[in-house]
Amino acid sequence: MRDVIFPNDKQANYEAYGYSAAVRSGGFLFISGQVGVDASGSAIKDPAAQFQLAFINLGGVLEAAGCGFNDIVDVTTFHVDMYEHFDAFASAKQRVFPNPPFPNWTAIGVVCLADPDLLLEIKAIAKLTSFT
Template structure:
């Protein structure tokens, strides 16, 4: 089966710096690595609401580079620092962009993420229809 590495132009720096691809497409399935709320130059956004909005936008960018959108997501996992403190804001930001009830979703509380200040990370699997 064909395997295609997905690297949106906006995310070239993460590949150069961290050495991994934002997504890999195998057949009609797209595996998207954890996306977080940071700027294009990899700076963590401090405001929780803005960080979560940027995280969803970064996920949208990766999906679009694979010719997919949020409707193509079949499974999603999110990781949260201080989950109970930020879940309402996280969910509000998610509901503004991601369709409800169209994917399986697991939420996991963690003590920390890759960089100080990150509050959430989301990864997913999408299937291009």
């Protein structure tokens, strides 16, 4: 059985592109890639602010599912210009994962993302403490 999750203020964006923000199945939450866009869907130009907003958007999906960052067990990040922006990314990541135990993490360098101004996409899996 599976159940889809959408943050209240973003569902139209997911429907426009034909995917779910997250799918709850088998005690896990599989979260689609989250990026640093504002409410209008525009990418934030400043890399540090974009990375922080990507984590905020990830937090919104987690909250809609009734869980939080401490429930994340696996993270995959996709980076444009990884070496140029890595310190800013690491700072944003440390704000949401300040202490061990840290989730599993894989970082992948990519040529580009869906919007030419996007520098980061975050995909995650969370373990739900209670599920239906």
